[in-house]
Amino acid sequence: MRLLRGSLPAEVRAALTLDRGERVLASAPTRGGSHVAATTTALHVPTASGGFTRIPWERVDHATWKDGWLHVHETSAGPEHHVRLTDPGSVPETVRERVTATIAVSHQAQLPGGKVRIAGRRPAAGGDVRWTFVFDAGLDPSDPGLRAQAEQALEDLRRQTGL
Numbered sequence: 001m002r003l004l005r006g007s008l009p010a011e012v013r014a015a016l017t018l019d020r021g022e023r024v025l026a027s028a029p030t031r032g033g034s035h036v037a038a039t040t041t042a043l044h045v046p047t048a049s050g051g052f053t054r055i056p057w058e059r060v061d062h063a064t065w066k067d068g069w070l071h072v073h074e075t076s077a078g079p080e081h082h083v084r085l086t087d088p089g090s091v092p093e094t095v096r097e098r099v100t101a102t103i104a105v106s107h108q109a110q111l112p113g114g115k116v117r118i119a120g121r122r123p124a125a126g127g128d129v130r131w132t133f134v135f136d137a138g139l140d141p142s143d144p145g146l147r148a149q150a151e152q153a154l155e156d157l158r159r160q161t162g163l
Helices: 010-015 091-102 144-161
Strands: 024-029 035-039 042-046 052-056 060-066 069-074 080-084 103-111 114-121 130-135
Touching (some): 091 103
Antiparallel strands (some): 024 035, 035 042, 042 052, 060 069, 069 080, 114 130
């Protein structure tokens, strides 16, 4: 059976758990024999057990494509995913476009000893803006004083943007 570039084999499509109305926009085979699927609302990456991890676009802090590898870092110090693609097709461009489309606002605020990046992301399926903090290396995100200052910067940003 000949597949169109970027299409998913039936067994891979059947293994994906897609939300109602979620459509596959791009896919690519992996070196491990599975696939990565970029959909309207999430990125689906293969797991070691043969299933898939679903990462909603608003939970992707950043993703890079380098030397045949797709590197995905989740927000809020979530897990990192590294997948070797054998034929990336339009997956890297689709990931970039989808992640960028979720960003409502991104702002850096100065804190004692460093900066915090505050990002407001809107889920691809719609809904309220979700806020995340990314503290510079060396800053302790669990420090109550530092968290309070970051929260104040967020409140100022929400007032300025109306979000």
